[in-house]
Structure formats: C-alpha cells, structure tokens
Amino acid sequence: MPRQEYFSxxxxxxxxxxxxxxxxxxxxxxxxxxxxxxxxxxxxxxxAAAQARQIWQNLEAAVKSAGGDLxxxxxxxxxxxxxxxxxxxxxxxxxxxxxxxPTSTLLVVSQLASPDYLMEIEAIAVVx
Numbered sequence: 001m002p003r004q005e006y007f008s009x010x011x012x013x014x015x016x017x018x019x020x021x022x023x024x025x026x027x028x029x030x031x032x033x034x035x036x037x038x039x040x041x042x043x044x045x046x047x048a049a050a051q052a053r054q055i056w057q058n059l060e061a062a063v064k065s066a067g068g069d070l071x072x073x074x075x076x077x078x079x080x081x082x083x084x085x086x087x088x089x090x091x092x093x094x095x096x097x098x099x100x101x102p103t104s105t106l107l108v109v110s111q112l113a114s115p116d117y118l119m120e121i122e123a124i125a126v127v128x
Contacts, residue, residue, distance in 0.1 A: 009065035012058055013040050021062045028066040032122040033058040042116040048088035055121050068127035075124040077105045085118045
C-alpha cells in the first residue's frame with residue numbers, strides 16, 4: 001500500500017479529531033470544506049456565493065498543502081441545504097474552471113454541522 005500522509009494545514013480552520021487532507025500516493029483526499037475562514041468565522045451568513053468562494057479558497061489551501069493546485073482537483077461532492085444554493089456553487093466553480101471542470105456530485109441535505117453553513121464541498125485531487 002502506498003504511504004499515507006496526513007495534513008491539517010495552518011491555512012485552514014482547525015479541526016476536531018480528523019485530518020483536513022490525506023495523501024495516498026498521488027491521490028489527495030480533502031475533507032469537506034465550509035464557508036469559514038482560518039479563524040473559524042462564517043463568511044457572509046446567508047450568502048451562498050460568498051460561502052462558495054471561501055470554500056474554494058479552503059480547497060485550494062488544502063490541495064496546496066499536498067503539493068498541488070486547483071487544477072489538480074478531479075472530483076468534488078457538494079452538499080447544499082437548499083437546491084437554490086446550487087446555482088451559486090455552479091457559478092463559482094465555472095469562474096474557477098472555465099474549461100475542464102472536475103467531475104461533480106450534488107446532494108441536497110437537510111442540514112450541515114451549523115445552520116450558518118449553506119454548503120459543504122469535499123474533493124479528490126491527483127498531484128505529481
């Protein structure tokens with residue numbers, strides 16, 4: 001089995017009991033990210049687009065900790081608390097990936113860990 005490396009970069013909010021990033025060989029698994037800053041503050045409560053942008057900043061910080069960049073993300077799973085938030089999620093992803101976006105799965109869930117979180121995105125990346 002390839003070596004496993006665990007990361008909880010200081011550029012991401014601290015976690016409780018799990019790693020933000022696990023790299024196995026060239027594959028990077030990134031824990032679900034929400035619209036919070038490194039100090040744990042929720043970004044723009046009620047603003048799905050602002051939260052989506054923060055989530056992608058967090059995803060970028062996560063993949064960079066494992067030696068990659070946004071272009072290395074190949075798969076995402078997005079959880080939204082209301083189907084209307086999917087519009088913002090898609091728009092922000094389209095801004096970041098005008099061509100060749102990662103594969104994506106969207107799920108509508110009744111709630112996330114905080115009622116202030118409108119969406120959560122987890123990702124898989126492949127790095128050299």
